[in-house]
Amino acid sequence: xxxxxxxxDDHIQLALDDNNQTxxxxxxDALILEHDCVPETSLEDIDLKTNFINHTVSAPLIxxxxxxxxxxxxxxxxxxxxxxxxxxxxxAVGSQRAAIESGRTQKIREYAPDAFILGNxxxxxxxxxxxxxxxxxxxxxxxDAMVIHFNPLQELIQPEGDKNWSGILDVVKKCADSLSIxxxxxxxxSGISVFSAKxxxxxxxxxxxxxGKGGTSWARIELNRNPxxxxxxxxxxxxxxGMNTVSSARLLRRNFNHLNIIGSGGVRNGLDxxxxxxxxxxxxxxxxxxxxxxxxxxxxxxxxxxxxIDQLRWALFLTGCKNIEDLKKxxxxxx
Ligand SMILES: Cc1cc2nc3c(=O)[nH]c(=O)nc-3n(C[C@H](O)[C@H](O)[C@H](O)COP(=O)(O)O)c2cc1C
Numbered sequence: 001x002x003x004x005x006x007x008x009d010d011h012i013q014l015a016l017d018d019n020n021q022t023x024x025x026x027x028x029d030a031l032i033l034e035h036d037c038v039p040e041t042s043l044e045d046i047d048l049k050t051n052f053i054n055h056t057v058s059a060p061l062i063x064x065x066x067x068x069x070x071x072x073x074x075x076x077x078x079x080x081x082x083x084x085x086x087x088x089x090x091x092a093v094g095s096q097r098a099a100i101e102s103g104r105t106q107k108i109r110e111y112a113p114d115a116f117i118l119g120n121x122x123x124x125x126x127x128x129x130x131x132x133x134x135x136x137x138x139x140x141x142x143x144d145a146m147v148i149h150f151n152p153l154q155e156l157i158q159p160e161g162d163k164n165w166s167g168i169l170d171v172v173k174k175c176a177d178s179l180s181i182x183x184x185x186x187x188x189x190s191g192i193s194v195f196s197a198k199x200x201x202x203x204x205x206x207x208x209x210x211x212g213k214g215g216t217s218w219a220r221i222e223l224n225r226n227p228x229x230x231x232x233x234x235x236x237x238x239x240x241x242g243m244n245t246v247s248s249a250r251l252l253r254r255n256f257n258h259l260n261i262i263g264s265g266g267v268r269n270g271l272d273x274x275x276x277x278x279x280x281x282x283x284x285x286x287x288x289x290x291x292x293x294x295x296x297x298x299x300x301x302x303x304x305x306x307x308x309i310d311q312l313r314w315a316l317f318l319t320g321c322k323n324i325e326d327l328k329k330x331x332x333x334x335x
Contacts (some may be wrong), residue, residue, distance in 0.1 A: 004098045007160070008070040010225055012295075015066075016290055020220040022189075022213055027246035028272045031279075034331040036320030046316045047323040048309065052283060053145055053182055053207075055116045058088040059309050060324055061273055063187070063301075064211075064264055064287030065147060069098025072295070075148075080290065081111035082298035087305055089117035092147055092285065095308040097125050106139045116269045118184065119143035124162040127171045134175050147209065148172060150196075151188040157222035157235050169203050173312070176204030187211040189218045189265055190242030190334050194255045198270060208252065209285060212245030214266025214287045227243040246279065253280030257302045270311025274319070278330045 014020055050060040063080050067073035074323075077093060084091035091112060096119055101108050108117055119137050126134055126148055138146050152166075155161035176183050184207040185192070185200045191212030198210065223232060243251075245265040252261050263276030264285035276284045286308065293300035306317050316322070319330045 003160075004101070005070040007225075008067055008073050008098060011221060012067060012072055012076070012291065014221040014224050020217055020224070022215060022217050022266060026212055026266055026268065026272075027244040028266065028268075028275050030335045031246065031275045032214070032333040033274060033278055033315065033319050034333065034335060035318060039317050039320045041317065041320070041322050043313060043317050045322065046313050048312060048316070050283060050324050052090055052116055055090075055144065057090055057116055059312060060277060060281075060283040060310070061308060062090040062092055062118070062262065062264075062283055062285040063305070064285040064291055065094050065118070065149070066287050066291060067082065067094040068096060069094070069102070069104060074107070076291070076294040077106075077108060078111055079294045079296075079298045079301055081108050081115065083301035083305060084115040085112040086298070086302055087309075088119060089305065090113065093120055093141065095120050095122055095125075095149070096140065097121060097197045099135065100137055100140065106141050116144045117141055118145045118147050120147045120149060123148050123168050124165065125170065126175060127168050130171070131174050131178055134236055135179065138179065138181060143181060145184055145207070145233070146175070146179060147186050148175070149186050149188055151218065153190050153238060154188055154218040154222055157219055157226060157231065159226050159228070161222070169199055172200070173203035182207055184209055186246075186316070187242075187265070187301065189213060189216055191245060191248040191265065192252065193243055193248070194251050197252055197256060197259060199288035201256070201259065206258070207262070209262035209264050210245050210248045210252070210263035211285075212248045213240065213242040214244045214246075215264075215268070222324040245276070249276060249279040249281050270308045270313070271309065271315050273312045274315035274327060275332065277324060277327045278332050280328070292317055
């Protein structure tokens with residue numbers, strides 16, 4: 001096993017530990033959607049279908065990017081892919097770097113021939129390996145969109161992390177100019193500010209996945225892997241660094257009418273999904289909660305996803321909404 005495969009397996013183990021979730025209350029819990037005691041609709045008539053880059057998916061929920069490139073990672077992706085295909089939900093794969101570097105076949109399309117699939121590479125790898133490498137990643141899974149993840153805090157704490165982030169925006173622009181599928185810029189747990197979004201928009205990126213603070217903490221996960229005491233002491237004040245998903249979504253929508261926003265980072269149930277949509281997100285993504293089910297079977301993943309979808313349907317019913325467009329107009333109150 002190469003060290004990158006070991007790292008992938010470490011990440012899976014550490015992500016399962018509740019101590020590596022963001023501490024404190026969820027920012028979603030402070031939001032209240034306006035209740036409608038006269039819904040005037042039937043639960044079963046509620047339509048959750050959503051348009052996602054010219055595809056109709058069954059709900060505004062993406063199975064978030066997690067893994068690949070190791071034996072355990074491939075099994076997890078297989079179970080996620082079967083669930084995505086069964087429920088017609090988009091699936092984002094984790095970083096494809098390890099698989100591409102080692103020539104490992106990514107069998108996603110075998111299990112999800114029709115699902116909307118998002119590829120994934122890190123921003124510094126995109127800079128170091130260039131547009132050709134990105135194209136190879138897209139083609140290897142016949143991706144419908146490509147995600148580039150921006151994770152500067154994780155890289156600072158990760159023992160093998162890349163501390164040089166110069167020249168990134170130029171290469172992202174080159175990708176946006178030359179790829180035939182859309183690029184989505186995503187964080188991994190520290191959120192995306194208006195300032196960063198402006199830079200990304202200037203590079204031709206109009207899809208953003210927030211991956212804000214509030215869920216899986218990559219600072220905590222990497223700190224568990226880094227034995228360097230100096231780094232441990234330095235990193236300590238940054239464990240809860242970043243913008244929470246709720247603030248990020250609100251500010252991005254307030255500032256950019258036409259930006260496409262995926263709300264993620266600490267989205268934990270269908271009610272959180274509803275709150276993201278009411279805040280102005282186009283879709284949402286959930287990652288860590290599907291990890292334990294995906295280690296077991298596709299049925300476990302389908303069961304977990306179905307609960308989220310039913311909760312979202314209940315949220316629409318209780319706010320008097322018939323579809324996702326109605327949900328975008330629901331009033332939000334703060335506790
Ligand atoms: C085990 C695991 C591996 C992950 N690997 C990746 C990755 O390779 N690429 C990426 O963009 N995000 C990766 N993420 C980050 C998630 O996509 C997501 O942005 C983050 O975990 C916050 O969402 P959550 O709170 O729902 O987990 C990973 C998350 C987990 C739990």
